[in-house]
Amino acid sequence: MSSSPKLLAVDLDGTLLDAHGNPHPRDAEALRALVEQGTHVSIVTGRLYSGTRASVLSLGLSGPIGCVDGSHLVSAATHTTLMHHAIQGDHAQMLRAIFARTSPATFVFARDAIVYDETGDPFLGYVATWSSDVQKSTRIVEHAVWAEREGLTAVVAIGSAEQISTAASSIQEELRDIAQVAMFPIRRILGSWGLIVRAVGGNKGSALEWIAEHHGIPLSDTVCIGDWLNDVPMFEKAGRSFAMGQAPDEVKAAATDILHETSEDGGGVARVVEEVFGVRV
Template sequence: MSDAAIHPIRFILSDLDGTLLHPDHRPSQRTVDTVRALRAAGVFFSLASGRPPKAMLPMVETFGIDIPVAGFNGGTLISPDGSVLVAHHLPAEAALIALALFSAAPDVETWVFADGDWLRRDLPGPMVQRETDGLGYGPVVVESFEPYLDRIDKIVAASLDTQRLIELEAQLQPRVQGLAQVSRSQPVYLDVTAMLANKGEALKTLAAHLGVPLEQTAAIGDGGNDPAMFQVAGLSIAMGQAEEAVKRQASVVTGSHVEDGAAEAFERFILSAGLR
């Protein structure tokens, strides 16, 4: 007898980019239909993303989500109407350390998310258009990040040089230990958030809000910020294109996002198991 049969899944927390969405930042009709089938079957469904909350709202509408979702890697929980329920800001000490390290790195763009805005200081680099396409809006140019130090939601180092971000992650981790979370949400993005701003905490908070035991939850994702929820979910699913280190921390591995791997996993491991 499968674990899904013993503990039928009642709540799914899903990553967005690289999981539910194709490279063009849109979900397939199959994925949309499968999420709707889950909700029709009585399964709660929500999102946990590194995206700012306002960049998640179009997907909340697309999938018909009617429970809170988690932005900024779990640092901010919002209701479907966009109102903020919980917000965990990055300590100023950790922000200063990260900003100093990233600003000194060549070929790395440094962004700050605060007050609902995406902020940048320097001339736009090649990553700005990519992020604009994904979020659906562009950055606000500021002279300094200093006025925002007491309310930063997330700092991002963005670069097409993935190895450079891996090196920065290794350098930053010990410097902000106990102060901040450091993870690569995608190979080209290195995120810095508050300690409680992680998808594992988001899953626990949302499951408690819904009254669902953790053994009846599922988590699915592809990035370095997703194992935090894998570690607490009853069922954890890694996308096929995820790095091996991410796959090793999941219960099962499905197809890639271009193969509609999320829909495949929902159909195979949750809908089929729950409807037997």
């Protein structure tokens, strides 16, 4: 990495934000100071832009922001789409049919909102952190959102291990070249599994690459901070990467540096801003 890093990309949940979705004050202050000195700062998150916008405004950001793990890039200055990887048309209908027959609680991410039905009520506190616009419908698999002209940014499903495994296998078989799917145990909801499906072509690494190119910055001059498996593609692209203290071992193994600070108490972002960029708050 060069001696003059020029771009910092920060994850939100588990990194800048605490368990309640609030930014750690010292970390936010450090990022604002970095922006004021002219360094490019971006957010690269799993959230929709509607769930990211408050942080964008609070930090005074103006450049591209990576949302939904790199599936949606948005201008912080104009709040408009710069790039969108979406599942559309017949492929969206194939996805709808898979969730109709496997019957997990299903949350559809489209039009910068999340649409769900009553089967998702027990999990709403978990999923709603991704967006400030959450809309309840009568029956999600019959909702018109599956035919949305701009397509689906993502679909999240939560259920038993069997439901989620069956749905993931069907997606991989029927939409192999169209969709990417990841399944995972949900730490906050004992015994539940989740999956997220998005269009191929986007991840946090591709988002960082896009943002760096937009600013005319080589990837070797970029720094990123994250805490979870979806941050690994970003770690693999950045010149220097920092894993939060509570990150799983496989995430720490992918980073160039490991912070001892955790999202519970904060301070990890401020440490990076001070040690790497020389800005103290």
